[in-house]
Amino acid sequence: MSEAAVKHWKPEWQRDVVYLHVFPRVMAKCVPNISPFAMKVEMWLRMNDIPYQIVDHMGFSSKSQTPFIMFNEEEIPDSNFIIEYLSKYFKKDSYKGIAKEKQAVARSFLKMMEENTTWSIFWYRYVEHMPEYRDYIKFQVPEEIQEKMAAGLSSGVRDRAWKHGIGRHSSDEIYKIGSDDIRAISTYLGDKKYFLGDTPSLIDCTMFGFLTQILFVPLDFPMKTVINEECPNIVDYINRLKTEFWPHWDEQQL
Incomplete structure (x- = not known):
């Protein structure tokens, strides 16, 4: 793991747990997060029963984006690439049974x-x-x-x-x-x-x-x-x- 990636990890991180880095929840009222992209990813994790933890983080990914995830020693930025990656890993079909x-x-x-x-x-x-x-x-x-x-x-x-x-x-x-x-x-x-x-x-x-x-x-x-x-x-x-x-x-x- 790179030195840049290490600083994002919680000390007690676990394998196969998604650590979703988002702007601090305290910044928002009436919604859990000010970022619609963060809300999208968290909704997808909930919809698919994937274990995750929220990490309040004012920084950005290596692509200068938020949200991003840390997952099994990897940083994955961009909401759509996050979902694509996790779909393959957890064998989830985001459009199961849909034409x-x-x-x-x-x-x-x-x-x-x-x-x-x-x-x-x-x-x-x-x-x-x-x-x-x-x-x-x-x-x-x-x-x-x-x-x-x-x-x-x-x-x-x-x-x-x-x-x-x-x-x-x-x-x-x-x-x-x-x-x-x-x-x-x-x-x-x-x-x-x-x-x-x-x-x-x-x-x-x-x-x-x-x-x-x-x-x-x-x-x-x-x-x-x-x-x-x-x-x-x-x-x-x-x-x-x-x-x-x-x-x-x-x-x-x-």
Whole structure:
């Protein structure tokens, strides 16, 4: 194990236990973690009954990403690669019994959410409403540098959004993009129990990780208005997933 990897290990680490490194839970209220990608991975671990422990960690992986896992002397970054790796190791099928055509639809929605919709969330909370969001998350750094850290984060997200392309649009246009994505999710979901039908799958983990950031974080996202006024099936869907897979949600440490 490299010296860089050793510093991430808990002294009592065990084989075949997933150590999920995420931003400290104490930063979030109303959701267990401020990162939708961390929420996605943890939901998948819960859905598949894989042993794991949360490690509060303000740092990043070797790819400068969060979350990442430490697993049997390996660091594995990126939520999708984490799930792919663990699926093979634990012999879990993220789309068990689901037709290939539906799996293709799921991948399209997953990429829409992670590469498109997410920008409407990040733009609202990091660029346009950073002071309000800063009060919500309470950076785990000394008070005297919190404002500087928040300003740097806001500037960094704005720069990344510009390079992505979506940041070249007006705020109203960005929120329209996110809201139209929400409407597409609601249309495809319909009255199904899970996103693809009667069986939970990876796409449910993705939807849960991101939609909870809109629904439960106490900010007035335009996409939240769309969900509450036009898409009650999304509210019911997220609450079903929360009840089934996260029964200790309010305790947030479980």
